[in-house]
Amino acid sequence: MRNVSVDKEELRALVADVLELPVEEVTDDADFVNDLEVDSLVALEIAVRLEKKYGVKMTDSELMTLSSLNWVHQLVKSKLDDAA
Amino acid sequence: MTDMVVTGLGIVVPGVAKPTQALDPVPAHSPGWFDVAAALPGRGYRWLPPACQYLLAAARSALEDAGDPLAGLPVERRGVVVGTNNASMALMDRMDRTIIDADAAELSPLSAPFFAMSLFASRLSTEHRICGFNLTVNTPRTAGLDALQVGARALAAGRAELLVAGATEEVLPAGEPGRQAGDVGAAVLVCEPLARVAERGATGYGVVRTRAAFLVPGAAGVPVSPVDVSPVDVSTMDSSWAEVCGAESPSVEAVLDDSPVGAAVQSWLAAQRAAVTFTTARAGCLTPLRRLVGLLATGAVDRVVLTAGAEGNVALTRLRPCAANTRDPAGS
Numbered sequence: 038m039r040n041v042s043v044d045k046e047e048l049r050a051l052v053a054d055v056l057e058l059p060v061e062e063v064t065d066d067a068d069f070v071n072d073l074e075v076d077s078l079v080a081l082e083i084a085v086r087l088e089k090k091y092g093v094k095m096t097d098s099e100l101m102t103l104s105s106l107n108w109v110h111q112l113v114k115s116k117l118d119d120a121a
Numbered sequence: 122m123t124d125m126v127v128t129g130l131g132i133v134v135p136g137v138a139k140p141t142q143a144l145d146p147v148p149a150h151s152p153g154w155f156d157v158a159a160a161l162p163g164r165g166y167r168w169l170p171p172a173c174q175y176l177l178a179a180a181r182s183a184l185e186d187a188g189d190p191l192a193g194l195p196v197e198r199r200g201v202v203v204g205t206n207n208a209s210m211a212l213m214d215r216m217d218r219t220i221i222d223a224d225a226a227e228l229s230p231l232s233a234p235f236f237a238m239s240l241f242a243s244r245l246s247t248e249h250r251i252c253g254f255n256l257t258v259n260t261p262r263t264a265g266l267d268a269l270q271v272g273a274r275a276l277a278a279g280r281a282e283l284l285v286a287g288a289t290e291e292v293l294p295a296g297e298p299g300r301q302a303g304d305v306g307a308a309v310l311v312c313e314p315l316a317r318v319a320e321r322g323a324t325g326y327g328v329v330r331t332r333a334a335f336l337v338p339g340a341a342g343v344p345v346s347p348v349d350v351s352p353v354d355v356s357t358m359d360s361s362w363a364e365v366c367g368a369e370s371p372s373v374e375a376v377l378d379d380s381p382v383g384a385a386v387q388s389w390l391a392a393q394r395a396a397v398t399f400t401t402a403r404a405g406c407l408t409p410l411r412r413l414v415g416l417l418a419t420g421a422v423d424r425v426v427l428t429a430g431a432e433g434n435v436a437l438t439r440l441r442p443c444a445a446n447t448r449d450p451a452g453s
Contacts, residue, residue, distance in 0.1 A: 055231075057164045074164070081230035082168075089227050 043091055043113045049106055055082050065107045087113060123273040126318045126325035126443055129187025129311030130414050131179040143415030168231040172208035172291040173241045175307035180245055180285055187311040188323055190283055199251040200281035202272040203242035204264025204288040204406045209235055214294035241289060253281040262402060262430030265410035266438050270331035276314050284312040290405035304405025308414045325443040327422035334361040334435040336382050353385035365439035366425060370395045373425045376409045378402040380431035416440060
């Protein structure tokens with residue numbers, strides 16, 4: 038079932054699950070690559086899960102610049118707003 | 122000379138806490154028998170397919186048991202050979218379901234690479250920096266013992282000085298024949314040439330030598346399907362036995378099924394003078410290697426482990442005591 042809105046805490050839980058981290062470590066501004074050791078495969082996994090949950094598609098350049106929870110939250114929110 | 126010394130053992134099988142228990146009957150297991158967080162602490166393991174987790178955990182135990190054999194060994198002098206029959210079947214089944222019921226775009230990127238069955242063993246190279254060679258063997262039933270033979274040839278050719286050899290299997294997906302009694306788990310042996318064992322002052326469980334054979338179902342060497350009940354030509358068993366045992370008649374651990382090939386090998390064994398312990402073969406290639414681990418761990422090292430698959434493949438592994446520095450089985 039696809040969500041039509043994106044709750045930041047739900048998103049934080051999704052990202053933490055993929056990254057195998059406690060939710061508290063996925064802070065709003067922690068850099069995925071430099072702070073949380075996200076590699077390209079993990080970034081792809083996040084993208085696939087976001088698509089399944091929220092129905093939004095990432096472009097290649099968006100995937101390359103996946104930077105923080107806040108950034109992902111803004112991105113998903115704006116894509117959902119565009120679709121509405 | 123394709124003998125090699127086994128210096129480390131690792132096993133991850135339901136109901137078996139350590140290699141000395143590997144000969145115990147395998148209990149029925151339930152999902153959740155394997156605690157990945159306990160066996161593989163840290164990140165990067167949770168989303169791996171179970172058969173890869175089992176293999177990594179068993180290899181970790183075996184390398185620790187061998188007394189850190191990687192220390193000081195250049196990465197290109199290390200090799201891996203792993204046997205598997207069923208490691209990716211459950212994953213492929215889940216992937217089929219995702220494509221059929223949803224969309225290929227929903228396939229998990231973290232799991233997708235394991236579509237290639239060779240990736241289960243490849244992950245060992247990433248984990249332990251094993252860069253000499255890495256090979257996956259898939260021969261039905263015999264792949265675990267075959268892995269020892271292939272690896273031993275590579276060591277004898279000087280391609281590496283350390284071999285991580287093993288087998289891993291996962292539960293078959295629902296609906297597959299043999300699902301209730303399939304192999305599940307992993308067994309890993311660390312193997313080294315005798316010279317290196319002596320050089321680093323290590324101790325060995327025993328020496329192993331493996332040979333392959335093929336029994337052609339049907340008369341006059343004409344291959345027929347495994348369901349054919351024509352007599353199986355066992356004449357090559359004598360020469361294969363001689364290659365591993367010479368004139369000796371060690372006791373035999375036989376892992377066989379009730380196919381015409383399995384039955385023919387059983388009859389051939391009955392005609393030999395050796396004592397035989399039979400274990401019913403399960404779907405997969407793990408059971409023969411598990412029996413081998415158990416024999417080595419308990420010091421029962423004057424043995425042959427023999428297995429055969431319905432297609433005609435046979436493998437025999439001769440175990441002998443080490444000449445020197447033998448491990449004390451009681452201390453394992």
